[in-house]
Amino acid sequence: MSEVSTALIHHPYTPPAGFAAPQAGVFKASTVIFPNVAAMRNFDWKDKTAYTYGLHGTPTTYTLEERLCTLEGGLQCLLLPSGLAAIANVALSLLCTGDEVLIPDNAYGPNKALAEGELKAWGIDHRYYDPMDPQDLAASIGERTRLVWLEAAGSVTLEFPDLCEMVRICKARGVTCALDNTWGAGLAFAPFDLLPAVKPALGVDISVHALTKYPSGGGDVLMGSVITRDPSLHMKLKLTHMRLGSGVGANDAEAVLRALPSLALRYRAHDEAARALAAWCQSRPEFAQVLHPALPDSPGHAHWRALCQTGFGAAAGLFSVIFPLRYSRAQVDAYCDRLSLFKIGYSWGGPMSLVVPYDLASMRRSWPRHLQPGTLVRFSVGLEAASDLQADLEQALRVLVG
């Protein structure tokens, strides 16, 4: 080779054989080199036995996909650049003009925004159903319903629905059901085996997971996954994934791979601290209501207990409080501002505790019957010592005096 620039590009390289290490390698590629033109023509991008282009998969992303299938009990997985991209991929893949999608009223807000924005503009209708009333779901399913979204626990208000009954209804009516499984994270319950005794297995058709939260665990990666057990459903989703160009970068995939081994430990630590803090808040007169599925008077507690009370009885590290009407919105904002360990910021699942006040009235069709009137604040409990977090929650209450 005459020129060093050419030599550096064509420098021979063989991946290390016999190199076993705990962590999978990071393989970065847009281009994947074929041995010859015939191979290029014969390799099918849909077939995971061959690599064709970085967007369709690399050894790093395939490894992450396999581990996520193991986590959630699925068989096929797609990776996307965010949890919301994963939600959108499901909708765009399964819905056409004239179809209808059903969404729980307490769903993750941008899922509803997608329905109200792009889906509506393309002639796809949506209806919101009461997540705490399976009969409302049953009554809402119509001839044009092609997709039902489920979420457990619900975003922000954390009601735990009767997931098994709702899946049973969808199956009986032949409608595809997709669960936003970010809260459960594959640890609180098994989305594809909700009732293991029922044969064939009773479970969701699709599990969507914002890996941005607990799987990444650092508050520094955006990624989502779509997991299935049915190869034809997966292929439909995969074709949309390819046409939208929704691949993920190898460094981000590696960050999630690196965090997965500590996922269960972290989830348990978030859970334990959140339960302790939620119980403490319940003992305080400043809060009208505390929302956490493991609290006996939290909406849907019995469903949470029935589904999640195996092993250590898992719940994520989220809880919300409702400040009564005697405190103004400005006072509640001042409370959030006064917190020092709980930082003000969106998302959850990372090591740092977070707090967000929500304008719930603007997010729901009507104020939910099971919620006290007031101002809702959601806490995402990080990995700090629970005693420090409790002291922080307590010291900020002083702004409410006077």
Ligand SMILES: Cc1ncc(COP(=O)(O)O)c(C=O)c1O
């Ligand atoms: C329940 C739930 N689903 C999905 C998402 C979307 O995840 P991402 O931020 O990666 O788009 C979020 C983000 O907050 C969420 O809370």
